[in-house]
Amino acid sequence: MTQKLLEIKELYAGVADGGKEIVKGLNLTINAGEIHAIMGPNGAGKSTLSYVLTGKSDYAVTSGEMQFCGQDLNALKPEERAALGLFLSMQAPVEIPGVSTQAFLKYAVNAVRKYNHLPELDAAEFLKLLRGKAKEFEVSADMLKREINVGFSGGEKKRLEILQLSLLQPKLAILDEADSGLDIDALKIVSQGVNQWHNADNGLLIITHHLDLLKQIKPDFVHIYADGRIITTGDMTLAEELEKNGYKNYVEMSK
Amino acid sequence: MSLLKQNITLFGENIPWLDGLREKARAVFEKNGLPNKKTEAWKYSFFKEDALGLPLVDDTPHECDGHCHESENLPFESLPIKYCNGRLTHIAHDLPRGVMIIPLFEAIENGEIKPYLNKSFALEDFPFAALNTALLDEGAFVVITKEFAAEKPIYLHYHQHDGMNRLCNIRNIIVVEKGARATMIEHFDGEADAQYFDNIVNEIYVGTDGALTHYKRMNEAGRAHHIALNSVQVKAGGNYTSFVVHGECALARTESLVRLLQQGAAAEVNGVYRLAQNGVSDITTNIRHLAPHTNSNQLVKGVLDGAAKGVFQGQIHIAPDAQQTTGHQLHRALVLSDEAEVDCKPELEIFADDVKCSHGASSGDLDVEQLFYLQSRGIPLEEAQKILIEAYLNEVFAKIEDETVAAWIKSNIFLS
Numbered sequence: 001m002t003q004k005l006l007e008i009k010e011l012y013a014g015v016a017d018g019g020k021e022i023v024k025g026l027n028l029t030i031n032a033g034e035i036h037a038i039m040g041p042n043g044a045g046k047s048t049l050s051y052v053l054t055g056k057s058d059y060a061v062t063s064g065e066m067q068f069c070g071q072d073l074n075a076l077k078p079e080e081r082a083a084l085g086l087f088l089s090m091q092a093p094v095e096i097p098g099v100s101t102q103a104f105l106k107y108a109v110n111a112v113r114k115y116n117h118l119p120e121l122d123a124a125e126f127l128k129l130l131r132g133k134a135k136e137f138e139v140s141a142d143m144l145k146r147e148i149n150v151g152f153s154g155g156e157k158k159r160l161e162i163l164q165l166s167l168l169q170p171k172l173a174i175l176d177e178a179d180s181g182l183d184i185d186a187l188k189i190v191s192q193g194v195n196q197w198h199n200a201d202n203g204l205l206i207i208t209h210h211l212d213l214l215k216q217i218k219p220d221f222v223h224i225y226a227d228g229r230i231i232t233t234g235d236m237t238l239a240e241e242l243e244k245n246g247y248k249n250y251v252e253m254s255k
Numbered sequence: 256m257s258l259l260k261q262n263i264t265l266f267g268e269n270i271p272w273l274d275g276l277r278e279k280a281r282a283v284f285e286k287n288g289l290p291n292k293k294t295e296a297w298k299y300s301f302f303k304e305d306a307l308g309l310p311l312v313d314d315t316p317h318e319c320d321g322h323c324h325e326s327e328n329l330p331f332e333s334l335p336i337k338y339c340n341g342r343l344t345h346i347a348h349d350l351p352r353g354v355m356i357i358p359l360f361e362a363i364e365n366g367e368i369k370p371y372l373n374k375s376f377a378l379e380d381f382p383f384a385a386l387n388t389a390l391l392d393e394g395a396f397v398v399i400t401k402e403f404a405a406e407k408p409i410y411l412h413y414h415q416h417d418g419m420n421r422l423c424n425i426r427n428i429i430v431v432e433k434g435a436r437a438t439m440i441e442h443f444d445g446e447a448d449a450q451y452f453d454n455i456v457n458e459i460y461v462g463t464d465g466a467l468t469h470y471k472r473m474n475e476a477g478r479a480h481h482i483a484l485n486s487v488q489v490k491a492g493g494n495y496t497s498f499v500v501h502g503e504c505a506l507a508r509t510e511s512l513v514r515l516l517q518q519g520a521a522a523e524v525n526g527v528y529r530l531a532q533n534g535v536s537d538i539t540t541n542i543r544h545l546a547p548h549t550n551s552n553q554l555v556k557g558v559l560d561g562a563a564k565g566v567f568q569g570q571i572h573i574a575p576d577a578q579q580t581t582g583h584q585l586h587r588a589l590v591l592s593d594e595a596e597v598d599c600k601p602e603l604e605i606f607a608d609d610v611k612c613s614h615g616a617s618s619g620d621l622d623v624e625q626l627f628y629l630q631s632r633g634i635p636l637e638e639a640q641k642i643l644i645e646a647y648l649n650e651v652f653a654k655i656e657d658e659t660v661a662a663w664i665k666s667n668i669f670l671s
Contacts, residue, residue, distance in 0.1 A: 056627050096643070096646065099642055
């Protein structure tokens with residue numbers, strides 16, 4: 001029997017404290033081993049969906065259900081969702097001056113291990129793990145010493161996100177515009193990293209505008225997302241058709 | 256003025272000049288009284304005398320069996336000067352050549368102190384320094400002889416314990432002669448439930464091309480009051496660098512009056528405060544550029560939570576002929592609760608026209624985007640807050656050159 005990772009039923013959500021509704025009746029199930037892509041026009045609320053799932057306090061669920069590995073996501077804090085294995089690679093990773101990237105990665109790895117009742121890694125163990133992975137994603141020792149994302153190029157930021165994916169080994173990863181600002185080489189590193197991590201036990205939700213990333217990470221399902229819900233679902237051919245004809249027809253359908 | 260009503264015998268009451276000085280100070284303190292809300296320099300941190308709970312000067316010799324300092328485990332070597340319950344109990348033996356440390360009373364007796372005692376500030380301007388002078392009795396006299404460098408820091412430890420509510424007036428005079436260099440580290444601590452009033456005056460004289468680095472780590476007892484004046488004079492090419500860390504206590508005020516007397520004199524006054532209960536931290540500076548080509552820099556950052564209050568008053572004064580001078584000042588605070596309060600008062604008095612001066616102030620909360628980023632990686636909210644607070648203050652701690660000292664000072668407010 002396939003394991004359900006994420007199950008969203010008739011989800012409505014919006015800006016916290018009674019603000020604008022942005023997710024309007026979303027249904028989506030992601031099983032272990034599956035790769036889903038969400039495509040949609042600008043302003044459709046795709047990034048908002050990623051924040052609702054990961055628990056950013058700016059947004060609130062008004063009705064509906066979202067289950068992650070059998071637990072009600074809405075009852076969990078962002079850090080609990082992360083520790084259970086939900087990962088979000090942000091479109092614009094946040095810069096944090098004053099905190100070294102390496103120290104942050106150790107905090108994160110050990111926080112997740114602690115939550116899952118695993119012994120925390122000591123400095124030497126962590127360094128060994130980090131060095132191997134950093135080499136894979138071409139994250140230099142210098143980058144690790146620098147403050148989190150401060151002065152990083154677009155490509156460096158995305159490589160750091162994928163390094164985190166690889167270190168934290170989540171059950172479900174949401175990649176929000178993981179391809180934005182990447183040149184061909186960086187795109188290759190990112191997609192190779194994702195493909196290497198992906199296996200029959202975990203799942204992936206890719207939010208993107210472009211075919212480039214989807215050609216590298218082949219989705220099993222492609223959803224067209226407009227006006228806060230999925231309008232239609234297909235496979236890679238749907239994405240290819242979109243590239244030719246645009247979203248126009250689908251946006252009409254959503255009205 | 257009940258603070259002056261102390262039934263005690265002070266050292267050297269038969270020395271006329273000393274007696275005269277005390278009398279004068281007593282008269283000033285009696286006339287002006289404690290500062291109140293109308294006293295401009297104290298409007299954010301004045302308090303009523305009742306708050307002190309009638310502290311008494313303890314003139315009995317302190318019988319220190321050493322237990323007060325047992326817990327001490329410094330990560331660096333030092334030349335210690337130790338005060339216990341306000342009494343000088345220990346001065347380093349085997350002082351290196353070029354370093355002299357003697358008790359204040361000895362320096363008064365032999366008259367060596369005369370050119371320095373109460374020569375760097377006006378009694379009328381500093382009510383608590385007037386009180387300190389009126390009851391002058393305890394302290395140390397430190398001289399770094401010209402062209403000598405004291406390699407180990409001079410470590411002044413002020414420890415408080417037991418149930419008596421004491422008024423402790425301590426006067427240290429530090430003279431760094433021409434071309435000499437030294438580091439002094441002040442460390443204040445008190446046992447958790449002790450109540451007392453530390454009233455400290457340091458008069459610091461940095462000679463031509465001399466340099467003094469002055470660190471202060473303040474973690475007095477929660478009910479303690481702490482008021483300190485660092486009155487500093489710097490001669491040509493001399494350098495005074497200070498770093499103040501205020502932790503939790505009822506009220507702590509560190510006031511730095513720095514006079515840059517001659518060309519090329521420079522000062523840096525940095526500070527950090529972190530309070531989460533209902534105490535007050537006041538860092539007040541007055542940097543006086545009195546000659547051309549003098550430079551000063553100030554960076555003070557604070558983190559407030561609970562019902563705590565943070566005060567920063569920063570004055571930069573540039574005299575008419577102090578051309579080609581720079582004076583910069585920045586104060587920033589994180590205010591983490593609705594009850595916490597920050598008051599900031601920058602004052603620039605510029606009478607010269609060829610100068611570079613700046614000041615800035617800001618206060619705000621932790622960045623929610625940064626918090627969410629850390630949480631989204633599994634780091635619990637409380638830990639994420641700690642990480643960001645430490646990162647915020649690290650900008651100031653990074654100014655401490657000696658990493659061992661930096662780590663030791665930091666541990667004052669990052670008890671994780």
